[in-house]
Amino acid sequence: MSHTYLIIAEHRDGKIRQVTLEALQAARTISHDGDRISAVLLGSELDSLASQLSGYPLSEIHLIDHDGLRHYNPEAYVGALIPLLDSLRPDAIFTGHTALGRDLAPAIAAQLRAGQLSDVISLEGNGEGAIFNRAIYAGKAFEKKQFQSFPWVVTVRPNNFPAIEPSSSGLQNDQIIKVEYTPPTSLHTLVKEVVRKTTGKVDLTEAKIIVSGGRGVKSEDGFKPLEELANVLGGAVGASRGACDSGYCNYALQIGQTGKVVTPEIYIACGISGAIQHLAGMSQSRIIIAINKDPEAPIFKVADYGIVGDLFEVVPLLTQEFRKALV
Known part of the structure; x- marks a missing residue:
């Protein structure tokens, strides 16, 4: 039986974040031949980001492109993702254990009534038998976890999986799918601007x-x-x-x-x-x-x-x- 995996791709300053490629590698690690691995990009003016991501081994890329998603807002992002998730019905969702991932993953898991594992540092096995390794007690011990059923929501710790290599052939135009998004009329919060303090050239x-x-x-x-x-x-x-x-x-x-x-x-x-x-x-x-x-x-x-x-x-x-x- 084939499975569908979805990567929530993060980007910053017009570039796909490294942790997204690591999350894609984690999904590839546990996938079988015939499984589908897709990605979703949320934000504004995503064409160049889609072009970057299309060079990696993905079945398709979904673009949720709207000016109201220019800045991360958990309420808006979850609202934009749920219709796509209802349509795709992925067996597992992977994203980075970043500020965005730590905030978004539990909300998605709650909406889907899915199991969630955070801060995964390595994987063993594949498919529904995959075992996820996490550090606990401030890194003094490690635990192995296994999901009992699909769907899963997983965040991976940056710098623990190798970034996936580009594929020999990119995606075709019909494999980059634009998803309609209508902002809700009553968001509890609205992000007008993000002022970022410069802390260095390297994340x-x-x-x-x-x-x-x-x-x-x-x-x-x-x-x-x-x-x-x-x-x-x-x-x-x-x-x-x-x-x-x-x-x-x-x-x-x-x-x-x-x-x-x-x-x-x-x-x-x-x-x-x-x-x-x-x-x-x-x-x-x-x-x-x-x-x-x-x-x-x-x-x-x-x-x-x-x-x-x-x-x-x-x-x-x-x-x-x-x-x-x-x-």
Whole structure:
């Protein structure tokens, strides 16, 4: 028996987000030959995004294109998706475990009376026998979950599945389907404008390399050496809650139990003691490098590599050496 999977595709600044390609890979991992994997794009002026997405192995792309969907509004997005879901009747819905995905997935699951699993980091098996792995208790343990019946709603943690490769042939015009959308007459909320504070060139949750600072950076200016190192490495800058609470940086950079959960290839912790709340947000990083002048700092217990020293001496030296190596 064939199944239908639907990817809710996210985009930002005119580009398909990396986590969408990872969610597509997750769906492909558990699919069988003959299964249909489709995607849906919501927003305004979606033609260029549809063109980008059409280069990947999908059966079809559904466009819900309306100016009222330009900015994410959970009430409007759910209202736009439900008629499409009623028509397609997908067996499973995949999206990223992002701010949008964490908000939208439970609402869709409630509407469909579907089972939901959030923050999935790996998969085993395929079809209805698929097993989903999740980290729990701030990454101290892992659990395996299995759905008892369709439909499913699944969010996947960024940077845990490889992004799917483009297909050899793109979709035809008749495989890109425009879906009619009529805004409800009485939305409880209306998003007029989104003002985004610039926090770096690279999205923190999707960054392969993160240079993160804690209270040890001592001031807002203390983040400048970290920003320089991140720029050289093509990475992003993060922070502990302590640094954010001290006013050294914006809370949009916060990593930890009450901030963002990240899983980069390399995580460089500068002046971070290693409180359990911070470890909850980064302990699944592939390689952890800790720089701290306190040799007893808890961060060294989880670090793959440790440097005991003053970050204001160590970080500029690292930046200088990486700059030479990467020329």
